[in-house]
Amino acid sequence: MPRQVNHDERRRQIAEAVWRLAMRGGLEQVTLRQVAAEAGVSARLLQYYFGTRDQVLLGALEILNAEAERQARERMACLGDAPSLRAIVRGVLLEMLPLDEQRRDRHVVYAAYFVRFLTEPTLAAVARAATPELANLVSDLIIRAQESGEVPAGIDAAAEGAFLTAGAEGLQTRVLLGQSSPECAIEVIDRQLDRVFGRQESPDAT
The missing domain is CATH 1.10.357.10 (Tetracycline Repressor, domain 2)
Structure with missing residues (x-):
């Protein structure tokens, strides 16, 4: 039986790829192909989860902000x-x-x-x-x-x-x-x- 895909995990996998590229050399010249290669997924799958290049960057930023809020709540606790x-x-x-x-x-x-x-x-x-x-x-x-x-x-x-x-x-x-x-x-x-x-x-x- 094929493994069921966890869509949240896949979106985070792609977001983490954007973060790594950002830390290594910025985002000015980053392409969808580079993000897909870094995430280990196809460009088609990348577009399925996020859409355009700008939507990939925005989605990765939103996930980063959500992670920051979660960590902040833990420290506040x-x-x-x-x-x-x-x-x-x-x-x-x-x-x-x-x-x-x-x-x-x-x-x-x-x-x-x-x-x-x-x-x-x-x-x-x-x-x-x-x-x-x-x-x-x-x-x-x-x-x-x-x-x-x-x-x-x-x-x-x-x-x-x-x-x-x-x-x-x-x-x-x-x-x-x-x-x-x-x-x-x-x-x-x-x-x-x-x-x-x-x-x-x-x-x-x-």
């Missing part, structure tokens, strides 16, 4: 049953840093997508939505912290959400390039959180 809002904000920001092999590989893939984000409307729309969503999440968490008395009422939550996420993005690039160590990047994040939430003993990095 390690904060305990009732983490402070500061700890949750810190966890969100640390997900933006390449602090381990999983996160480093993910951010290298995102960097490979960057040029395509600038030049291709379909991918650009996805990129434009991602950062505001994170900034809005951090802003909402700061507002909740203001309501609970953890953050002074005078803090501009929207401005801080934008600043903290932009700062984490900049630190991400510096760590990837070896211009800053992960430890120094975490210290910068913690100093900014001290400014917003008040000084606290820094927890272990996650």
Whole structure:
């Protein structure tokens, strides 16, 4: 009896091939034929699961984002049953840093997508939505912290959400390039959180 194909596994197999190509040399010149060869499938099967070249890249990005969310939820669960809002904000920001092999590989893939984000409307729309969503999440968490008395009422939550996420993005690039160590990047994040939430003993990095 022939083995039943797991379509989710096959889509992930193809997505992982795109990620490997992205980490090795970027995505500007990647073709459907190269993706198919890397994934060990036919070009026809590749098109069956995703369609055009742009749809392959977009689909691989969507799977990568879903994987990032799953890993982030797992790390957030390690904060305990009732983490402070500061700890949750810190966890969100640390997900933006390449602090381990999983996160480093993910951010290298995102960097490979960057040029395509600038030049291709379909991918650009996805990129434009991602950062505001994170900034809005951090802003909402700061507002909740203001309501609970953890953050002074005078803090501009929207401005801080934008600043903290932009700062984490900049630190991400510096760590990837070896211009800053992960430890120094975490210290910068913690100093900014001290400014917003008040000084606290820094927890272990996650």
